[in-house]
Amino acid sequence: MLKVESIHNGIVIDHITQGKGKRIFDRLNLGEVDYPVVLLRNVPSSKYGKKDIIKIENCIDIDMTMLGLIDPNVTINIIEDEKIIKKMKVKIPEEVQGLFKCKNPRCISNTEAYINPVFKLAKSNGTVEYTCEYCEELTSYSL
Amino acid sequence: MSLKGKHLIDPGDFTLTELNSIFQLAEKIIENREDFSEICKGKILATLFYEPSTRTRLSFEAAMLRMGGKVLGFSDANVSSAAKGESIADTIRVISSYSDIAVIRHPKEGAPKLASKYSAIPVINGGDGGHQHPTQTLTDLLTIKRLKGSLSGHRVAFCGDLKFGRTVHSLIKTLSRYPDNKFVLISPNELRLPEQIKEILKKDPNFEIVETEDLESVLDSIDILYMTRIQKERFFNEADYVRLKDSYILDKNKLKSAKKDMLIMHPLPRVNEIAYDVDDDPRAVYFKQAEYGVYARMALMALLLGVN
Numbered sequence: 462m463l464k465v466e467s468i469h470n471g472i473v474i475d476h477i478t479q480g481k482g483k484r485i486f487d488r489l490n491l492g493e494v495d496y497p498v499v500l501l502r503n504v505p506s507s508k509y510g511k512k513d514i515i516k517i518e519n520c521i522d523i524d525m526t527m528l529g530l531i532d533p534n535v536t537i538n539i540i541e542d543e544k545i546i547k548k549m550k551v552k553i554p555e556e557v558q559g560l561f562k563c564k565n566p567r568c569i570s571n572t573e574a575y576i577n578p579v580f581k582l583a584k585s586n587g588t589v590e591y592t593c594e595y596c597e598e599l600t601s602y603s604l
Numbered sequence: 605m606s607l608k609g610k611h612l613i614d615p616g617d618f619t620l621t622e623l624n625s626i627f628q629l630a631e632k633i634i635e636n637r638e639d640f641s642e643i644c645k646g647k648i649l650a651t652l653f654y655e656p657s658t659r660t661r662l663s664f665e666a667a668m669l670r671m672g673g674k675v676l677g678f679s680d681a682n683v684s685s686a687a688k689g690e691s692i693a694d695t696i697r698v699i700s701s702y703s704d705i706a707v708i709r710h711p712k713e714g715a716p717k718l719a720s721k722y723s724a725i726p727v728i729n730g731g732d733g734g735h736q737h738p739t740q741t742l743t744d745l746l747t748i749k750r751l752k753g754s755l756s757g758h759r760v761a762f763c764g765d766l767k768f769g770r771t772v773h774s775l776i777k778t779l780s781r782y783p784d785n786k787f788v789l790i791s792p793n794e795l796r797l798p799e800q801i802k803e804i805l806k807k808d809p810n811f812e813i814v815e816t817e818d819l820e821s822v823l824d825s826i827d828i829l830y831m832t833r834i835q836k837e838r839f840f841n842e843a844d845y846v847r848l849k850d851s852y853i854l855d856k857n858k859l860k861s862a863k864k865d866m867l868i869m870h871p872l873p874r875v876n877e878i879a880y881d882v883d884d885d886p887r888a889v890y891f892k893q894a895e896y897g898v899y900a901r902m903a904l905m906a907l908l909l910g911v912n
Contacts, residue, residue, distance in 0.1 A: 567733045569712040573691055576718060583803065592800060595714025596735055599800035 473538040474515040482513025526554040568596035608910030611720040615778040629903035644673030650703035651677030654710045667901035693722040700724035726908040734768035741774040743897035761788035764832035766797040771871040786812040824861045855879035
């Protein structure tokens with residue numbers, strides 16, 4: 462079994478659905494940073510069978526909306542002095558802005574470049590679908 | 605309750621009480637048009653039509669002129685600054701200083717909502733792509749109210765292009781807010797009502813929808829038949845349009861099984877979907893409907909301008 466040291470102060474992104482860890486790693490630009498980070502893939506999990514984990518030895522801002530869109534199963538653990546001081550469950554975001562564009566080619570937001578539409582969560586059972594504030598088209602999104 | 609200064613982008617922007625105030629005023633105008641012939645004196649309506657329209661634009665112009673106001677605008681995006689690349693936001697900011705109220709029709713969905721965010725004057729959606737057409741809905745509801753006596757308890761069938769038909773989208777969403785209306789959706793499989801609209805209808809625990817491709821099999825149970833044109837301009841592929849364009853043709857013979865007091869409505873223009881031999885049938889009310897459109901728009905503009 463691979464052994465990774467625990468972190469002193471930082472963040473552990475746990476319960477990442479197997480295979481989605483790399484996407485989150487890239488989205489958080491963790492390949493570019495100069496503090497210790499580690500991406501663990503295919504870690505045995507009693508709950509999910511296998512999971513991915515990201516450990517970050519630094520307190521950085523995490524975009525919970527973005528995480529919720531990639532993988533709503535994720536848990537964020539904030540670590541201080543090697544102890545978990547806060548646990549946060551990521552949720553599917555109710556509103557999203559700026560992370561994707563409307564997929565409806567007839568939508569005005571794809572013609573007028575200055576618009577940044579808000580997408581509201583319409584359905585989260587089974588598929589996750591959002592409606593565009595302008596055209597109201599129902600579209601499923603994932604990052 | 606006042607509608608002064610509000611926009612009308614989606615029929616859902618107004619409460620049922622507010623919608624009712626429009627119908628009440630429209631009925632007063634119908635009863636005594638002369639009393640309202642000067643109420644918009646000094647007011648200017650801007651008609652911003654980025655997409656061809658005859659009925660809606662002329663109906664709005666007639667409505668403003670009949671109330672003593674004036675009209676300016678364009679009816680082709682190629683002769684406006686849009687052809688030079690001007691944004692909708694900039695256009696409406698400028699038009700706000702030229703006029704008191706604006707109606708905008710645009711091929712892109714959501715364009716009137718965008719305009720309303722940058723406008724200092726009331727903006728009315730005159731139709732945006734396949735999305736919404738709220739003033740047609742006011743027209744349709746006024747017609748139903750006048751000819752059926754109420755807006756609830758009807759079995760309403762929508763026939764034709766239910767996918768891109770913005771008049772259908774606006775009307776079915778609004779009728780579902782009134783109690784005890786049931787819906788029959790008649791369309792080719794490719795032109796069925798979009799899922800997002802069905803999701804809205806499903807929020808009503810008593811909702812009832814029947815979907816079919818066969819008009820004749822359901823005709824005898826319908827109170828209001830809303831026919832629509834298969835819209836060539838909404839298709840990306842000409843072959844699909846040609847295959848589907850004559851899916852439904854209502855004629856005198858088919859009407860034999862329909863109820864004696866059924867209303868046959870159509871937002872117009874029609875192409876082939878209603879045969880000319882139906883026009884003389886007392887159930888055919890689509891030209892009356894077009895007439896009511898002027899009164900509905902008069903009432904709407906009077907209330908948004910606060911001149912009623």
